[in-house]
Amino acid sequence: MPETSRRGLLFGTAAVSAGALLTACTSNEPKKSQTAQSDQPAAADSPGKHVTIGFAGPQADHGWLNAINENARARAKKYSDVTLETTEGSNDTAAQIGQVKTLINKKVDVLVILPADGKALTQVGLEAMRAGIPVVNLDRIFASPQAYRCWVGGDNYGMGLNAGTYIGEQLKDKAKAKVVELAGIDNLELTKQRSQGFADALKNYPNIELVARQAADFTVESGQAKMAQLLQAQKKFDALWNHDDDQGVGALRAIQQAGRDEFLMVGGAGAKSAMDAIKADDSVLKATVLYPPTMAASAIDLARALGQGKGVGGLAELEIPTSLTLYSAVVTKENIDQYLPTGFS
16 A cells, blocks of 8 residues: 555544454345346355354463453454354463364364464364365464465554654654654564664654664563653653553553653554553553454454355455455544454453
């Protein structure tokens, strides 16, 4: 998408998410068009063929991962024609591979897998596909497209791009502005993508300089410790982008302890704690860039459609897409009420 189009979408309060698209696909209203494509059935709210969906994710040791599990379970309960078989979840790749193999042996109709490590789980994804069980690969992508029928996930590069664009627009009239970045785990590809998007956005604002960057570990404790280091090293700056709202809880503690308030802060992911702070407007936190855990609900919708041999309503194609990337909307005080229900604990 051209940069002008991305920025045009960024500040709208009615950004369309993948969840909204897939909710539209459940409509069972009669189609008005008489074209061949529109006469094809799409997955509907009304019961259809029964589908057993196997769901395998990593251990829910982070607020976002827990929200992934909750979204998947809640979405499956919406459908009387869906049975959800879930695993306990594990960050140990060998254990998760074993869990997926168990689901394959149970002969589930469709698999939804959020791998702890996409590369390490690729082989078991291939095994499922070869056994005739279509796979919806959630978020962390497998190393081979042959290992999944459909991928659905967030836009890490877009997160950084939209965070940087938001900050750039806030500071564009300042002669010389300084920003700092509290990143996530540096050896993760997602962290590199978020940082790259942020850096690319700032290139559009020659008056802004990234003066410091510190990597944390997506935990409250690491956020507090690394933010304290940034504050000590940088006596004054204008904006902070924090990659993750969980570590942002710790970052805010460090900021409050240091008595600093000369800058604005943008968070990442869309935790309820961040949204509550944005709504209260009583801290430096002014926005958060979404990485929606509702993608798990969308994955269940896609898996159900696959199991029933249906397409997606609103699209002319007879099959569901091979990939679906969610938009990283920026949540501010102006649109907080729209997004607050999606905040996760």
